Amino acid sequence: xxxxxxxxxxxxxxxxxxxxxxxxxxxxxxxxxxxxxxxxxxxxxxxxxxxxxxxxxxxxxxxxxxxxxxxxxxxxxxxxxxxxxxxxxxxxxxxxxxxxxxxxxxxxxxxxxxxxxxxxxxxxxxxxxxxxxxxxxxxxxxxxxxxxxxxxxxxxxxxxxxxxxxxxxxxxxxxxxxxxxxxxxxxxxxxxxxxxxxxxxxxxxxxxxxxxxxxxxxxxxxxxxxxxxxxxxxxxxxxxxxxxxxxxxxxxxxxxxxxx
Amino acid sequence: xxxxxxxxxxxxxxxxxxxxxxxxxxxxxxxxxxxxxxxxxxxxxxxxxxxxxxxxxxxxxxxxxxxxxxxxxxxxxxxxxxxxxxxxxxxxxxxxxxxxxxxxxxxxxxxxxxxxxxxxxxxxxxxxxxxxxxxxxxxxxxxxxxxxxxxxxxxxxxxxxxxxxxxxxxxxxxxxxxxxxxxxxxxxxxxxxxxxxxxxxxxxxxxxxxxxxxxxxxxxxxxxxxxxxxxxxxxxxxxxxxxxxxxxxxxxxxxxxxxxxxxxx
Numbered sequence: 001x002x003x004x005x006x007x008x009x010x011x012x013x014x015x016x017x018x019x020x021x022x023x024x025x026x027x028x029x030x031x032x033x034x035x036x037x038x039x040x041x042x043x044x045x046x047x048x049x050x051x052x053x054x055x056x057x058x059x060x061x062x063x064x065x066x067x068x069x070x071x072x073x074x075x076x077x078x079x080x081x082x083x084x085x086x087x088x089x090x091x092x093x094x095x096x097x098x099x100x101x102x103x104x105x106x107x108x109x110x111x112x113x114x115x116x117x118x119x120x121x122x123x124x125x126x127x128x129x130x131x132x133x134x135x136x137x138x139x140x141x142x143x144x145x146x147x148x149x150x151x152x153x154x155x156x157x158x159x160x161x162x163x164x165x166x167x168x169x170x171x172x173x174x175x176x177x178x179x180x181x182x183x184x185x186x187x188x189x190x191x192x193x194x195x196x197x198x199x200x201x202x203x204x205x206x207x208x209x210x211x212x213x214x215x216x217x218x219x220x221x222x223x224x225x226x227x228x229x230x231x232x233x234x235x236x237x238x239x240x241x242x243x244x245x246x247x248x249x250x251x252x253x254x255x256x257x258x259x260x
Numbered sequence: 261x262x263x264x265x266x267x268x269x270x271x272x273x274x275x276x277x278x279x280x281x282x283x284x285x286x287x288x289x290x291x292x293x294x295x296x297x298x299x300x301x302x303x304x305x306x307x308x309x310x311x312x313x314x315x316x317x318x319x320x321x322x323x324x325x326x327x328x329x330x331x332x333x334x335x336x337x338x339x340x341x342x343x344x345x346x347x348x349x350x351x352x353x354x355x356x357x358x359x360x361x362x363x364x365x366x367x368x369x370x371x372x373x374x375x376x377x378x379x380x381x382x383x384x385x386x387x388x389x390x391x392x393x394x395x396x397x398x399x400x401x402x403x404x405x406x407x408x409x410x411x412x413x414x415x416x417x418x419x420x421x422x423x424x425x426x427x428x429x430x431x432x433x434x435x436x437x438x439x440x441x442x443x444x445x446x447x448x449x450x451x452x453x454x455x456x457x458x459x460x461x462x463x464x465x466x467x468x469x470x471x472x473x474x475x476x477x478x479x480x481x482x483x484x485x486x487x488x489x490x491x492x493x494x495x496x497x498x499x500x501x502x503x504x505x506x507x508x509x510x511x512x513x514x515x516x517x518x519x520x521x522x523x524x525x
Binding site: 013014017022024025026091093257258 | 381
């Protein structure tokens with residue numbers, strides 16, 4: 001663990017620089033460049049809103065923003081997971097040429113995803129102004145919920161990154177898994193209203209993304225307090241996942257170059 | 261970072277005094293090095309499910325029990341057939357592979373592996389890659405900034421430096437890679453077959469730069485090459501690897517002559 005922190009200290013400048021460079025390169029080749037960071041989440045929100053208000057007659061209050069917040073949390077988690085599975089293989093050039101603690105690659109990636117998530121949340125706030133959603137001080141709990149989401153995603157990401165090196169089909173498996181989690185997370189429906197009994201309880205409590213999403217909506221849209229014990233529990237689980245992931249990676253990272 | 265540099269300066273000062281005392285200072289110690297590629301193949305879940313028997317483990321030992329030491333400032337050449345474990349060993353010294361058995365001690369020197377590309381991110385521009393590679397070699401952003409101009413000048417690839425690396429020709433790619441490692445000087449340089457990089461003009465330039473770098477009596481260099489003339493000219497000592505073991509080690513002339521004889525005979 002000490003090694004982890006000294007590595008972070010040594011390489012965080014690299015992680016930031018590489019994240020910035022990657023964001024820059026992402027936009028430099030498209031016509032609308034940075035506008036895509038705004039257009040993309042907005043169009044997804046419009047699609048889901050259309051499908052679920054017009055086709056399925058959903059009736060959540062502020063449905064567009066409801067979807068948008070859910071989607072923003074989901075996208076971050078989704079990117080972290082899909083990004084980490086093939087991360088080592090995608091950085092083959094780097095990994096086989098120079099030593100770098102492998103979680104620095106994930107850290108750098110996560111910065112780009114965080115950046116996109118914050119743009120998305122800025123848009124969400126803009127939408128809230130447009131729809132005249134009353135602002136409340138509970139919104140500041142946002143800064144409590146994001147670290148939980150980050151730590152949990154990072155922990156899962158680390159572990160998947162390790163196994164992704166050795167297991168080729170892990171990518172397909174995670175795609176299926178993610179699709180399942182996506183529909184069970186209530187991106188476009190309220191788990192609390194739609195489901196009953198143990199299923200509701202299990203889905204809301206046992207699925208970190210559903211939990212984070214519903215807490216985020218609580219504090220942003222409905223001006224209610226988040227579930228603190230829930231946040232603490234998931235934060236601790238996230239930290240545990242990170243510790244396990246870091247341990248596995250320290251033990252194996254020098255073998256990666258032999259496999260890919 | 262800064263503190264580390266300072267420490268390094270301190271130790272190098274200390275080293276100087278040490279050097280006067282005993283004239284010899286070891287830069288790299290490799291002891292009984294074993295590196296194997298075993299049981300680490302990619303696993304396909306389908307194959308795993310269909311054959312319930314455990315996956316057969318292919319053990320391939322690339323390096324089997326190599327030991328040597330290099331004094332600071334010396335140039336060691338490594339020669340051997342393809343697949344004799346040369347590149348594997350270089351990578352292990354650079355810290356990319358872990359040794360299965362045995363130890364590698366770099367005595368706190370910084371190390372860079374120069375093998376056609378320092379590890380570029382192909383989507384990014386050459387300019388960004390200078391910084392990222394440099395930082396991975398252990399330099400700070402300021403140090404790289406100071407040398408940035410020199411690197412770009414040496415690489416001599418014109419405006420391409422501001423274009424994504426994926427647009428580079430293989431020559432340009434190697435030129436930039438060489439420039440980065442050559443200008444950002446580390447204590448130990450590991451060179452894997454790069455003396456034949458780029459066009460004739462650049463070849464000459466890089467060869468001259470190599471000689472300049474190598475002639476620095478603080479820098480330790482390991483060169484892997486198939487070219488006996490180059491090794492004969494540059495090296496102080498040559499190590500002949502044959503299927504993962506040291507076959508011969510010593511004075512370049514004797515080792516290379518025997519090597520040539522066996523290859524041709």
